Amino acid sequence: MMATSYTLLPFQFGCFQDDEYLIVNESGEFLFLPRKDVVQLIDGTLPPTSRFFDDLRSKQFIVTGDLAGTLDMVATRYRTRKRFLANFTTLHMMVLTLRCNQDCKYCQVSSESDDAYDFDMKPEVAEKAVEIAFISPSPVIKIEFQGGEPTLNWEALTRAVMKAEVINKRSKKTLEFVICTNLTNMTRSKLEFLRDHQVCISTSLDGPEFLHDNNRILRKGGGTHAAFIEKLQSAISICGQDRISALMTTTSDNVDHFKEVIDEYIRLGFPGVFFRALNPYGLAAKNAERLGYTMAHFAQRYEEALDYIIELNLKGTRFVEFFATILLSRILTPFSTGFVDLQSPSGAGISGVIYDYNGDVYPADEGRMLARMGDRRFFMGNIFTDRYDAIFGGPVLQEIVAKSCVEAMPGCAFCMFRTYCGSDPVRNYLETGDIVGRRPGNGFCEKNMAVLKILFRKLRENDDDVMDVFWSWVTRRSVQEVRNEVI
Ligand code: SF4
Ligand code: SF4
Numbered sequence: 370m371m372a373t374s375y376t377l378l379p380f381q382f383g384c385f386q387d388d389e390y391l392i393v394n395e396s397g398e399f400l401f402l403p404r405k406d407v408v409q410l411i412d413g414t415l416p417p418t419s420r421f422f423d424d425l426r427s428k429q430f431i432v433t434g435d436l437a438g439t440l441d442m443v444a445t446r447y448r449t450r451k452r453f454l455a456n457f458t459t460l461h462m463m464v465l466t467l468r469c470n471q472d473c474k475y476c477q478v479s480s481e482s483d484d485a486y487d488f489d490m491k492p493e494v495a496e497k498a499v500e501i502a503f504i505s506p507s508p509v510i511k512i513e514f515q516g517g518e519p520t521l522n523w524e525a526l527t528r529a530v531m532k533a534e535v536i537n538k539r540s541k542k543t544l545e546f547v548i549c550t551n552l553t554n555m556t557r558s559k560l561e562f563l564r565d566h567q568v569c570i571s572t573s574l575d576g577p578e579f580l581h582d583n584n585r586i587l588r589k590g591g592g593t594h595a596a597f598i599e600k601l602q603s604a605i606s607i608c609g610q611d612r613i614s615a616l617m618t619t620t621s622d623n624v625d626h627f628k629e630v631i632d633e634y635i636r637l638g639f640p641g642v643f644f645r646a647l648n649p650y651g652l653a654a655k656n657a658e659r660l661g662y663t664m665a666h667f668a669q670r671y672e673e674a675l676d677y678i679i680e681l682n683l684k685g686t687r688f689v690e691f692f693a694t695i696l697l698s699r700i701l702t703p704f705s706t707g708f709v710d711l712q713s714p715s716g717a718g719i720s721g722v723i724y725d726y727n728g729d730v731y732p733a734d735e736g737r738m739l740a741r742m743g744d745r746r747f748f749m750g751n752i753f754t755d756r757y758d759a760i761f762g763g764p765v766l767q768e769i770v771a772k773s774c775v776e777a778m779p780g781c782a783f784c785m786f787r788t789y790c791g792s793d794p795v796r797n798y799l800e801t802g803d804i805v806g807r808r809p810g811n812g813f814c815e816k817n818m819a820v821l822k823i824l825f826r827k828l829r830e831n832d833d834d835v836m837d838v839f840w841s842w843v844t845r846r847s848v849q850e851v852r853n854e855v856i
Contacts, residue, residue: 374417378440378443380392380394381784389404389829390402392407394429394430395447397446398430400430410425461724463498463723464725464726465517465519467726468484470483470521471518488517491525492524510540512546515549530568545569546566552570552572553597553600561607570604571613571614574615575630578592578594619644621660627644668819693820695711709721713774713775714771714792715794729748730748730749749765772804793806796811
C-alpha cells in the first residue's frame with residue numbers, strides 16, 4: 370500500500386447511482402467519483418497520478434501542503450455560507466387578521482369569515498410589533514403582512530407602514546415591505562398606497578382558470594380566477610410588474626399540469642414559478658386525501674417541468690424555477706441564500722418570526738397555527754408582556770437552534786446533501802411530537818432529496834446548454850449574457 374501523501378478534510382459521501390459516488394464537503398464543493406476511487410481516497414491510498422487528485426485538492430477534500438492555511442480557507446467559506454446567522458432576524462411577519470374573503474380548500478391558516486373582527490390585529494399592536502422588529506440587529510428589516518387576507522385590516526397595515534418609516538428615519542436600515550394578498554379584495558386606492566410606500570405584492574396563482582378555481586374559491590361561493598386577473602392587471606399598471614410575485618400550491622389538481630401552470634405564469638408576465646408542495650397544516654392536512662399526491666409523483670412532474678422551463682430559456686424566454694435556483698445557488702456558489710424554510714440551524718425565529726394578531730410571537734406561522742389548535746409549544750412571548758431579549762433569547766428559540774443543525778441531526782449528519790439542506794422543527798414536531806423528527810423518510814426530506822437528486826443528475830451530465838441556463842438563474846442574467854461572458 371502506498372504511503373499517505375495527503376490529509377483528508379471532512380466530507381459526506383453517498384452512492385449516487387450505480388457505481389458512482391457523490392462527495393460533498395463543508396465548503397459546498399462536490400465531486401462525482403467511482404466507488405473504487407472513493408475507497409482509495411478514504412484509505413489514504415489514492416495516488417497523485419489519479420485523474421481526480423488535482424480536483425480533490427483544489428476543492429479542499431484533501432490537503433497536501435499547508436494544512437493550517439487550507440483550514441483557514443475552509444473556515445472562511447463555511448462562515449460565508451452561514452452568513453445569514455450574523456444578521457439575526459430579518460423577516461418580521463405580521464398576521465393582520467385571520468379573516469378572509471376566500472375559503473381555499475388547502476388554506477393553512479384556517480381563516481375566519483369576513484365578519485370575525487375579533488381576529489383583527491389592533492393598530493397599536495401593529496405599531497408595537499414594528500418597534501420590536503426594529504430592535505433586531507439585522508441591517509435589513511423586511512415586514513411582511515399576512516392573514517387571512519391582510520387588506521381586510523387596512524388600518525393596521527397603514528399604521529405599521531408609517532410607524533416603520535418614522536422609526537427608520539433614525540435607524541437607517543434597509544426597510545422592505547411585502548403584502549401577501551389573494552388580490553381579490555384589492556382596490557385602486559390600496560394599490561396607490563402600496564405603490565407610494567414601495568410595498569411589494571406577493572400573491573397566489575395555481576394555474577389557468579380550470580386549475581386555479583378548483584381550490585381558490587370565494588367564501589360566498591364561486592371561483593376567483595377572473596377577479597384575480599382583473600386585480601392583477603390594475604396592480605401591474607399601478608405598482609409595476611417588478612413589484613409583484615406569485616406563489617403556487619401544488620395539489621392533485623395541478624400536479625399533472627405543470628406545463629399549463631408555467632404557460633399561465635408566462636402569459637401574465639411573472640418571471641418565474643415556485644413549485645411549492647402541499648404542507649401538512651390546516652385544511653391541507655384535513656383534505657389531504659383529495660388534494661395530496663406521493664412525493665415520487667411530485668418529483669417526476671417537477672423534473673418534466675424543469676426540462677420544459679430549461680427548453681423555454683434556451684429558446685429565448687427568460688423564466689426561472691425558484692426552488693431549483695435557491696438550491697443551485699448553494700451548490701454552485703459559496704454564498705448564503707438565506708431561504709428561511711431550508712436553513713441549518715432552522716431559520717424559524719432567527720431569520721423569520723411571526724407576530725399573531727394579539728401580539729403573541731412564534732418562530733413560524735405553523736407554530737402559530739399549532740397554538741390555535743391548543744398546543745402552545747412554540748409560543749416565544751408576547752410583545753406587550755415580554756421584552757425583546759426574553760422573546761428572542763428565550764428557551765423556545767434556544768431549543769430550536771440547538772436541535773435543528775443538520776450537521777448534528779440523526780439521519781442528516783451523514784447525508785451527502787446536508788451542506789445544501791436544512792430542517793423544519795415545527796413540522797417535525799407536528800409529525801412526530803419531537804422537534805428533531807425522523808429523516809430520511811418524512812415528506813420534507815423526501816422532497817428535498819428528490820429535487821437535489823434531479824439537480825445533481827443534471828450537474829453530472831454537465832450539458833453546456835443546461836449549465837448556461839442554471840448559471841443564468843444563479844447570476845440573474847439571461848442565457849445570452851452568460852454565454853457572452855463565457856466567450
Ligand atoms: S386566500 Fe389565503 S388566507 Fe384566504 S382562504 Fe385562501 S389560502 Fe386561506
Ligand atoms: S433532510 Fe433529508 S436530504 Fe436533507 S440533510 Fe436530512 S437526510 Fe439529507
